[in-house]
Amino acid sequence: QAARREGAWGAWARGARVEAAAKVRQALEAADSPALRFLWWRLRRDALRWTALRNIPRAVARSPDGRHIAVGSGSGAIYLLDARTGGLVKVLRGHPEQILFLRYAFDGQLVSGDWRGQVRSWFPPRLLLERKLRYASGALIGAQLITATFGREVHVWRVPKTGRATLVKRLPESKNSYEIAVSPDGKLLAAAGIDKKARLWRLPEATPIAGALLHESAVRDVKWVSRERLLTTTVRGHVRVFAISRAPGAPETPLAPKLVLAFETGQAWPHAVVIARRQLVATSGRRGRIALWSLRDGKRVAWLDRRSNAPSAGLMASPDGTRLYGSDRDRGVRAFDIRAPIRGQRWRPHARMLTNAAFSADGKRIATTSYDKTVRIWSAARGEVQHVLELPAGARVVSFSPDGQRIIAGARDGRIRVWRIGESRVRSFGGHEQDVMALGVARDRSVFVSGGRDRKLLLWRFDGAGGVRATNLGKHDRRVFSLAISRDKRLIASGGVGGTVRLWPLPAASAKAAPTASRVVLRGGTAAYGLDFTPAGELAISLTSREVLLLDPRRAGATPRRLGRFAGRTYSLQLDPDGKRLALPGSDHVLRLMRLADGKTRALYGHRDEINVARFDDRGRVVVSVSDDSTVRLWDAQSGAPKWFGAGLLGSPPRLLSHHGWRTLSPHGAGETAEPGRAFAAAFDGARGAVRTFDQGSGAAGALCVVRRDG
Template sequence: MESRQHPFNAAAFLSRNKISGARDKPGGDLEVTLNQVDNLLKGRTPARDVPMAAQFLVDFDILAARTALYGGDVTAVVTDLDNTARLLAPIHERAAAQLLVLAQALRRSAGILRLAPHQLPEQVILRLNGESGHLLRRLVTRAEHYKTGLWMRPMTPAARSPHEIVKHLQGNASDTCFAPDGRLLIVDNQRLLEVLDLAGGRPRQPFRLGAIEPTSLACDGTYAAIATRDGTIRIVELARGQRPPLVPSGPGAALAVAFVRPGILVSANTRGRLTSWDVAAGAEIGRIDIGDRTISALLPLDGDRILLGTDPETSTSPGHALQIWNLSAGRREATFGSHDWPVTALARAAEGGDAGSGGATGAAPDLVVAAANDQLSAWRLDDLSCAWRATREHVAFHSVRCLPGRAVVGDGIGALRLFDIHDGRELRRLAPHSGLIPAIASDPERRRLATVSYDQSVRVWDTSALEAAAPMRHQQEVTTLALTADRAHVLSAGKDGRVLTWDAETGEFEGELGGHAGWVSRIVPMPGAAAVSAGWDGMIRFWDLRQAGCSAAVRSDDPQLTQLAVTADGTSAVTAGAKGVIRIWDLVQRRVDSSGV
């Protein structure tokens, strides 16, 4: 059940692209064209010819056609790239480096492409997005033109996976929400509003919202409201189409919208203004100025009360960044929630249900959870006291939703983190996306969540898979094992990024030390109760087995570390990266001794 914006058709490539003239000439298939590259490299004007050859080899049309001709076997393509890069390096080092990056990306995707050659556009985007160099950027841009647009039917209770990709967007997701009838709405930075019928219906054409970037989305079942950077609120009547936008008076970007009841919308902007709207009439019905503080998040509480996430006030440090306002009375009821950073996401704890930790049960407390950069906090609504805080260095929390017993939080690298709603303990970490998760939508009636990401994918989750206690095993393939120096414990790590410990004699699970933001490529025991690991997040992490946690972390200049070796005395290490760089490390000083060989 798949469709594409621009279907990738191998036959069409071979009939119309740049190499079509070479197929029927003597020498067979692409030999004539490849000889042209060889001639360029041996030309008399290398300063002109070599860049031309590099551009030829990193042309997406040629790459796609060759992959199709070879039945998805990219071995010959990789060999040509390696050989050409070697010849090219003395003449044009930057272009040669880009050829090597492409060759390595194709090696990593070789197994997938043998099974599914049509996945080439997606593999190019996955492996090369974010790489520097004009040749690779051009290749990714061209691959985007042929990117898959998936449409899959929703999960059933018998689904093999707890989550499914239901859509690939044309742009990076900005926000998402569920309509009361179960339809899923997503808005992206391409100014498109998608409305997905997860009951299995075919998706309708997206609504085009105009030229201004959207920032936030809300839906009451009849209307969808989309806040934008210029302050206007775009309105879509789901049954009939777009209506005239709502235009607040005064300057400021609109960062948040929320329906407090059907047909009544509240918008908030960067100049501290709350505006209430009658959407059907298209008219402003109320306005509150809270002062010169940006309002980044809105959460309706009950009746006319609404919770605001703002910049922290400057009179105290850390300043209060949460406010409760009564919209009818036009007055502030409370200011609380100390943070150093703006509160950009809010969620209210799900009512009732399993407490979900340590076998304890009970009704969920009446809490709100706030995300502010690297910190989560939970606040009791009855007395506005802090229930717990959780801080994660080098992590930015962007979205949050609550399930019974759980707070589900999306971060800036595509991970979902599950926290115990009662005490803030992190229970579980999953890595479903490869880019920032700006929004999570909740559909409690149908027991599902939706997550959207800058990787342009939309995933739907069975909430029971997230409410359950984390299984005492890895969620994905195990990539490395190690026996500790005293031979009492086994360390394991996998593609899910988690580092676990086990009793070496009984095999019983002992605990989770922590994790990487990507695959763990290697974990090595150190003298004493210590270990060191390297991963595809480019990090080297040091583990203290007595304290059962990470004692330090060092970032490498390599985006992905694929190998790690440690000397017997634990003072030095060697790492290798996906780009072929080998580095020597002083583990005592926790710094690199050799920048690369």
């Protein structure tokens, strides 16, 4: 309605989407409705999508003064955007085909080339070239124009004051160059070629510098870090930095380049932009993900955008190094603010849904696994990520060693990984042929059992060399979803597809051969997702029929007692150390704490998607839960109040945001509440002023408000 009042809706319907987007943005910023303000905050929280262009962006360039961003589209139009607000300044028309390159000269002149072979300069508009060539890149240096052409050499042209450019020189050794770049002082030219070489020439004579820069694959991009450093990227995602020193006594004569840094990005065909003031380089590949890398050691600093799968059409940085601009092929132009302190990968929360969690024996650490193929170690007190382990195959389940110094992770490739926290080495142990989907751990963490898609059950014990050794127990009926070890370490329970639950005797450490005898204690038509033993030896079972049962496996033919039936499926369960309460994570986004004595439950609200796992610490004081909403949450086990949660909700790159404890905020002053039983969470991001309310009794999440900087 606000957009309609501003007259933007009709413009949108007529197809003027750029102008309409600017008006819609202004209307949202000025709206009085809290819902519209919240919508605008959601749109901006990761990256500011400025405008929806009518055509896919093909190239992007920044003016030398940093005031404008030029975006070339597939229709041949060039959009000039305000670099601060993203508003449309002007549309430059003249190209009949899609834009292939855009480049600002040092004097602020803009040069562009299209698919049909036209090269134009602007301010004022002028046609420089019109040939049946496809220009991949170009640069204008005073009266000299340099172009790179698909399938041809790099050409050097003279640009008169009037009329079209005339050819001066061909550089025959530069055939099939994707990209060219001119050094900041305008005295060196670099070209990237598909012959796995990058070459250098001295300007303005365009004389080659001896020695091509060899690469392992075709060179995709070249960028100057400084007057004496050149960065190259290859189609396979390799990045190299070369130092180009000057001859003693002859500063105009460059010597042969020397490789000073090399690293891999894991991105195919990456674009690159250098942020020299921060010693960073940003890359974006075919999948659209934008990553920041340090030019000091080649390590990845952060991800800026992992949401879009659209390939990038170009990247640019502001002159002061505070913003990054990117155009992608989902018809969007995005701006990223990188002024916030950039934290490394180890500080980022999980990027995808979480699958498992575990406490250390002292309760000071929490380990979590996720579909982003990482295992993260959290501080239970502060809610901060301390360590990150990246596994190529990913991990579904995790546990700590008895001393809390090692992590045991069951991977999707069927192997068990053992990692001493903080070390680079990860030990791998085989045994399973397919995914490890379940891990049953003894209370003292001295022994654990694994199972998964191959139906095999393996019993693991720690050896004296810091590894583990396996004993094959046999096979379950079908895929294994859940495992548990009794508190006296005599029995193992296994459950999975089909609802069959089996009991296995746990062999002694000195036993040479594992017993294969097992017996069925429950058969059903639904899968058994969760298992745990009470101190008395009873077995708690959660089924996909949304029921939770309690069964005495020591009595043959015993009928299970139903503890409850819930609105959502319970994917796992765990009893507290005293065996008096059950933690039941639900697919209905609710975490329930149930008392076994009377079956009463407390519902804890806060997650926005299915909860996969909930775990008590060894003292039974706190509960950790992980969810498909990519968050980790810690709860007080007695009151049910949330203690902290970590989620990548705001910022570019997404920062780890943790909310700690309870604090009363109200118009009546500290210590008072406007409504009985209502308390407010502390602001979890001071830079944005975001505050979420919670119900102190149930923990239910309430409204989210965003306080502007002006109050």
